[in-house]
Amino acid sequence: MRLLIIFILTIFTFSANIKTELKKTKTIISTLNKKMDKLANEINNKENELNNLNNQIIKLNEDIKNLQLQLQNSTQKLNDLNDLKKGELEKLQKIQDEIDNFLSTNYYINNKTIDNVNDLINYELTKKALDVYSKKIEKLLKNKNVIEKNIKTTNQQIISIINKQKLLKQKQAKLKSLLNKRKKELLSLKQKKLEYKKRLYALINKAKNLQEKLSKILKPKQNYKPVKANYVYQGIKTIPPLNGKVVKYFGSYIDPIYKIKIYNDSITIKPYKQNAIVRSIMPGKVVYIGENVNKKIIVIKHKNNIFSIYANLSKISPLLKKGSYVKRGQIIARVKDSLEFEVTYKDKPINPLKVIRLR
Numbered sequence: 001m002r003l004l005i006i007f008i009l010t011i012f013t014f015s016a017n018i019k020t021e022l023k024k025t026k027t028i029i030s031t032l033n034k035k036m037d038k039l040a041n042e043i044n045n046k047e048n049e050l051n052n053l054n055n056q057i058i059k060l061n062e063d064i065k066n067l068q069l070q071l072q073n074s075t076q077k078l079n080d081l082n083d084l085k086k087g088e089l090e091k092l093q094k095i096q097d098e099i100d101n102f103l104s105t106n107y108y109i110n111n112k113t114i115d116n117v118n119d120l121i122n123y124e125l126t127k128k129a130l131d132v133y134s135k136k137i138e139k140l141l142k143n144k145n146v147i148e149k150n151i152k153t154t155n156q157q158i159i160s161i162i163n164k165q166k167l168l169k170q171k172q173a174k175l176k177s178l179l180n181k182r183k184k185e186l187l188s189l190k191q192k193k194l195e196y197k198k199r200l201y202a203l204i205n206k207a208k209n210l211q212e213k214l215s216k217i218l219k220p221k222q223n224y225k226p227v228k229a230n231y232v233y234q235g236i237k238t239i240p241p242l243n244g245k246v247v248k249y250f251g252s253y254i255d256p257i258y259k260i261k262i263y264n265d266s267i268t269i270k271p272y273k274q275n276a277i278v279r280s281i282m283p284g285k286v287v288y289i290g291e292n293v294n295k296k297i298i299v300i301k302h303k304n305n306i307f308s309i310y311a312n313l314s315k316i317s318p319l320l321k322k323g324s325y326v327k328r329g330q331i332i333a334r335v336k337d338s339l340e341f342e343v344t345y346k347d348k349p350i351n352p353l354k355v356i357r358l359r
Contacts, residue, residue: 036203039196046189053182060175067168074161081161085154088147095144233306233343233350237357238281239329241310241341244271246358250351265349266309266342271335278333280326281308281343281356289322298332304345306355311340 248268280300287307288299296313298320314336326332343350 033203036196036199039192039199043189043192043196046185046192050182050185050189053178053185057175057178057182060171060178064168064171064175067164067171071161071164071168074165078158078161081154081158085151085158088151088154092144092147092151095141095147233345233354235304235306235355238355239279240269240356240358241281241308242269242271242276242278242335242339243359244269244276244339246270246353247338250349250353266311266340267352269339269341270337271339274336275314275334276339277331278310278313278335278339280328280330280332282306283328284308284326286320286322286324286326286332289316289320296333300326300332306350307344307346309340309342309344311342312338 246267247270248264248266250264250267252263282300282302284300284302286298287301288297290297295311296316298310298313298316300308300310302308310333312335313333315334317332320326320332341352343352343355
């Protein structure tokens with residue numbers, strides 16, 4: 001943005017070649033900035049993905065450790081449980097055989113035909129024996145129920161161990177998959193950071209070269225007194241160019257990826273709605289209307305050598321011409337996504353937030 005004001009102040013003395021060169025440099029810097037913003041977002045997303053992956057890996061490791069503790073000596077436990085189950089089944093079968101024998105004998109006695117006294121005596125003796133044995137059968141049936149419950153519990157324990165073993169294998173397979181994925185994500189992140197670093201230094205070098213060119217071009221005239229570098233605006237705050245939120249601030253800021261200090265001489269305002277109206281912040285004269293990388297720009301000169309610059313415009317008012325005088329609050333343009341807004345005193349940038357009052 002600073003380049004634009006310098007261009008306005010020296011528009012009558014710059015050669016066509018110099019203007020073209022400076023415009024190309026500004027375009028390259030703007031393009032690099034956009035690419036870096038996109039890359040920075042990609043890097044942040046990758047780092048968030050890696051954090052999520054790391055949390056999943058930590059949780060999986062904890063689950064696997066707990067399962068391994070629960071499954072200590074699981075092979076021996078399974079063998080013991082299977083032996084216990086086998087013994088219980090044998091007991092159950094023995095009881096079942098005794099019960100079957102009792103039932104078959106009881107059925108035979110109850111259905112036998114009595115033809116003589118000997119048969120009657122034998123029947124009575126057998127009946128008494130059956131009465132005694134029936135109590136034993138009752139006891140056997142109770143034992144049978146206990147053994148069946150034991151077998152059921154044993155089966156549940158066996159199934160539980162087998163399921164835990166399956167779950168352990170699944171979690172170990174998932175852990176292996178996540179570790180491989182993390183390895184790929186780390187490699188991708190490393191490549192993106194290298195690309196970002198390369199573009200960052202390219203941006204810094206472009207900006208440095210641009211400043212060197214400008215310093216050679218803008219040599220002060222003999223009777224010209226240089227302006228102090230740190231100009232402080234002391235006027236009354238005025239209206240903002242549009243209703244919106246500041247998303248990029250004036251001054252030095254730290255690069256989010258490599259923590260390198262970078263300077264920004266404008267602010268970026270994101271409007272609360274698309275196709276927002278842009279207004280002049282003060283009365284003044286339009287000294288420049290142009291276009292750069294398909295983005296329209298307006299520069300207005302106000303009293304006391306204050307300039308306001310409105311960039312990244314989507315549409316300029318058809319009534320506005322170079323040399324036109326505008327009032328405070330007059331509609332001058334519209335913007336779709338965001339407005340790059342700068343204020344300067346001659347060629348020295350001023351923090352726009354010291355000049356305007358956001359609503």
